[in-house]
Amino acid sequence: MAPMTGTSPEHCTACGLCETRTQVVLPDGPAHGLLAVGEAPGHQEDVTGVGFAGSAGRTLDRVLAEHGLGRDAYARTNIVRCRPPDNRRPRRAEIDACSPWLTDTLRTFTPGVLLAVGHTATKHLLPHWKDNHLGRIRALLAQQPSADALPCYQGVPVVPMPHTSGLSWNQKQPDGTPVSHLGRSAVALAVTLASRSGR
Ligand code: URA
């Protein structure tokens, strides 16, 4: 079922972000494996129409490649498909308006694992992850959970990771460990579980 009757994905006008976008950034990448779910397209994504095309995307690509998944080997999308003006966070109403598209993406891509990139994406996929994002990621990784033990979004296991934008990626956690180390561990877990998901 199409999420919005009579609307093709690239012409969606279900929220106000349609007024300021250059184009809708559609999901891309292979089905069945790891699907990275980000917050929203930024400037570079809006201009090119390609998800995770800017500097945060290049960081994500690099870390996934370090763990054996080149850009062609994982899929990506965002919780809103149109760029918010001035890169502000997407609003609740915009995320809700776009969420049928995310459901549609899950149906067509049948991912084995969702890699939630950053706190905004994580909070949407896992509403109980409201606060202490990094602390919760640390606690989850300490358990090295199996896919069955992970929290799920619409039945798909979710591995949350810190955002790869320079602002958060280059920071340190309270104990002095770089946030990027936590990110690499989250990616390692997600890649392992995606390879085992066998979908
Ligand atoms: N690029 C995206 O497409 N989404 C993000 O969340 C960050 C960068």
Ligand code: SF4
């Ligand atoms: Fe449609 Fe999503 Fe774009 Fe809003 S952000 S116009 S719901 S595609």
